[in-house]
Structure formats: structure tokens, C-alpha cells
Amino acid sequence: MYELTHNQAQNIVNKMMKDIPFNINIMDKTGIIIGSGNKERIGTLHHGAVAAIKQKKIVEIKKDEEFVKKGINLPIELNEAIIGVVGISGEVKETRPFANLVKSAVILLIEQSISLKKENLEKNLKQEFFNLITDPDTTYTKELMDQAAAYGITINKPSQIVYVEFPYKMDKEILTNFPSFKTSNHSYCIVVQEANKIEFLQEQIQKQFPDAFISISKMNDKISEGFLQAKSAMRVLKGVFSNEKVISYSSCEFIADMAELQKKNSKAEMQVHLLDKNVELIKTLQVYLSCNLNANETASRLIIHRNTLNYRLHRIFKITGKDPKNILDLVDLIFILINRVK
Known part of the structure; x- marks a missing residue:
């Protein structure tokens, strides 16, 4: 049988009391208050709820007594089983018009919560499966094949x-x-x-x-x-x-x-972030590479003067110690660009 939790019950109470001008209590299947607009009552036994569970019907209490307050108490049924009770405190003739509305809303919110929980469970199972099949050390068992x-x-x-x-x-x-x-x-x-x-x-x-x-x-x-x-x-x-x-x-x-391989090199790791704060230089280097190191085409693509391009390439050299015009240094700069990406 599905069991209501305190957090779930209190969330429902908080939502319902934004629109209902009465205190709302939600009790579990034993009649204990697990959600309430009156926080002091949480954890106490609600005698009206106990009666509603025992009689399996709506119980109206028309006057305050020692252990009960006036109001209306409605059993919450799910799959033909009572999983709790929702109570609305106040004069019965005033709370009665809200009774079925509140009960329907509570059941709807519970069903949404169950659906979300099921969806999250399915997502977690799918994620666990994905983690397995992308782990190089995973062995393909019959169970994994079926999954x-x-x-x-x-x-x-x-x-x-x-x-x-x-x-x-x-x-x-x-x-x-x-x-x-x-x-x-x-x-x-x-x-x-x-x-x-x-x-x-x-x-x-x-x-x-x-x-x-x-x-x-x-x-x-x-x-x-x-x-x-x-x-x-x-x-x-x-x-x-x-x-x-x-x-x-x-x-x-x-x-x-x-x-x-470079990513595992400690010296290379220190160089990775050298250009992080220089978006302009990163873009310049990327375009320079895509233009096959053709300076005129690079300057044209960037819409800058050839001298400006040379200045930027020199700045890259100054910051990284790698000259973009030197083919061996350029390889290291390519690794810097790649290993910046997470």
C-alpha cells in the first residue's frame, strides 16, 4: 500500500491553504497528523481521522470536544485502499462545500507525486544502465543484455x-x-x-x-x-x-x-588555462587554424588589419610561450585549445 510521507503531506497542505480559508490537516493511515497548517498538531493523533478510517466514510464533527475539533474529515482512497485522511477545521456548514474539492485536489496531488516518483525511478535506472554500458570494464552479462x-x-x-x-x-x-x-x-x-x-x-x-x-x-x-x-x-x-x-x-x-594523452600531462595541464580569459585571442587562433595559417584570409575573416592579426599572434606567444607561426609550437597551442573544453 502507498504510504504518505510528512514532506509530501505538508507540501500538499501548503498548496491547498493558499486557496482554502480554513486550516487543513492530513493524517496517515493510522490517524496521526503528518501535515498541518497548525505545525504544533503534527505528530498527534486526530480522533476524527481515526473515526473516518474505521467507518470508511466522511466524518463530520459539529462541536469542539476534549480531543477533537469541529470540522470535516474525508478518507483518502487510492486503489480502493484508505491511505490517509484529509481534514478541514471549522464550522461544518462552512467547510462542507470545500470537502470534495479538497479531497479531489489532494488525491490528484498524490497521484502526481507517485507519477513523478515513478518517472524519477525510471530515469535513475536508465542512468545506471548508461553508466554501465559506457564503463570500459563492464562485462556484458545476460542480465545486461536483457536490460x-x-x-x-x-x-x-x-x-x-x-x-x-x-x-x-x-x-x-x-x-x-x-x-x-x-x-x-x-x-x-x-x-x-x-x-x-x-x-x-x-x-x-x-x-x-x-x-x-x-x-x-x-x-x-x-x-x-x-x-x-x-x-x-x-x-x-x-x-x-x-x-x-x-x-x-x-x-x-x-x-x-x-x-x-596530453590531458594527463601535468605540465600541459598548467598551460590549459593560459588563454581562458582571452576570448579574442582564442577566436583569433581558431580562425587562424581554420584558414590553414593564411594570415590574409584570417585577417579578412576576422575583419581586422593584418598588423592587428600579427599583434594578436604575438600576444598569444607572449602569454603561452608558444609561437603560432612555429609549426611545433602550434601543435601545443592546438592541445591547449582542445583541453580547455571539459
Whole structure:
């Protein structure tokens, strides 16, 4: 049987008393007050509620007595079982018109709470499953295979991961025909087990969310491998390419893997944040790279004078100790850009 909690009962009382000009009490299935406009009564036995539970009907108390106050008490039924009682204190003839309205509202709020609890439970189970399949050390057991099938995944079938990040908080689900998992408030992971569907999915996401960033893994035997590839490719996309929205791991595999290795280097870690407060310099370096180090094209794209570009490149050199015009230093600058991205 469903059991009302103190927090749930008190929240319902607080909501109802904004619109009802009487004190409201909510009692559990034993008649103990667990929510009330009069906080001093919480934890005490409500005799009117005990009578309503025992008689399985509305109990009206028309005058105050030693252990009861006048008012109306209505059993709260859920799935044909009494889970508690709601009481409205006051003259019966004044509280009676509110009785069924309050009872219906309380039941509705309880059902909403149950539904939300169930939804949160399902989300937690889904998140636990996702954490398992993206852990490289997870063994594919029969139980995990069955669980995967429930989410539309054939666990031992090769798959690609489409990882999507948004520049804003995403509260709604991505509407696709593929298994998808929310990885943060700003990102989703989509599992695709049909290679010829990637282009279709990409177009679908771009049409629905034109501001989204998309990275695509290679086809892998384990979902965990694809997830790591897609995330490392996303870091390359957001770190290096200022005007791109889509990247595939296969197109940046070497630099993505090297950036992951660099991330573990303590000296490289110290350099990562050197350009953090210089958005202008970051943008300049990104455009410089996208223009294949062509200074004239870079200046044109940035709408600045060639001398201004040279000044900015020199500032990058001064701040980082890495010269953008030196190919070896430029590689280190690329890693700095990539490893800035979480």
C-alpha cells in the first residue's frame, strides 16, 4: 500500500491553504497528523481521522470536544485502499462545500507525486544502465543484455555513438527513433546500430536543434569505446573549429587521441588555462587554424588589419610561450585549445 510521507503531506497542505480559508490537516493511515497548517498538531493523533478510517466514510464533527475539533474529515482512497485522511477545521456548514474539492485536489496531488516518483525511478535506472554500458570494464552479462534490449539496444552488436551538446540547458527529450541517454543538462548520447542511418539522424538533429554540436564515433564492438571517441571528438570540435557544428572521430582521430594523452600531462595541464580569459585571442587562433595559417584570409575573416592579426599572434606567444607561426609550437597551442573544453 502507498504510504504518505510528512514532506509530501505538508507540501500538499501548503498548496491547498493558499486557496482554502480554513486550516487543513492530513493524517496517515493510522490517524496521526503528518501535515498541518497548525505545525504544533503534527505528530498527534486526530480522533476524527481515526473515526473516518474505521467507518470508511466522511466524518463530520459539529462541536469542539476534549480531543477533537469541529470540522470535516474525508478518507483518502487510492486503489480502493484508505491511505490517509484529509481534514478541514471549522464550522461544518462552512467547510462542507470545500470537502470534495479538497479531497479531489489532494488525491490528484498524490497521484502526481507517485507519477513523478515513478518517472524519477525510471530515469535513475536508465542512468545506471548508461553508466554501465559506457564503463570500459563492464562485462556484458545476460542480465545486461536483457536490460539493453528493453532500451532497444542489441548489446553485442557493433554501434556508433552520436554525441550531442547544446549551448543551453536541455529539459526536453531528443525526439529520435534511436536509443538516447541524457548525459548532462546540456548533452545527449544516441546509440546507432545501423551505419546507414547516421546521416539521417544528423540531419534530423540539425533540423530540430540548429545550435547543437554533434560528434560521431567510429563503428565499435563496445558502446564504451564509441562514447569515449565521440566525447574526445567533441572536445576537438569545440576547441579548434569556431564555425563548425559537426565532426566525426575518424576525421580527427590522431589529434583527439593525442589531446587525451596530453590531458594527463601535468605540465600541459598548467598551460590549459593560459588563454581562458582571452576570448579574442582564442577566436583569433581558431580562425587562424581554420584558414590553414593564411594570415590574409584570417585577417579578412576576422575583419581586422593584418598588423592587428600579427599583434594578436604575438600576444598569444607572449602569454603561452608558444609561437603560432612555429609549426611545433602550434601543435601545443592546438592541445591547449582542445583541453580547455571539459
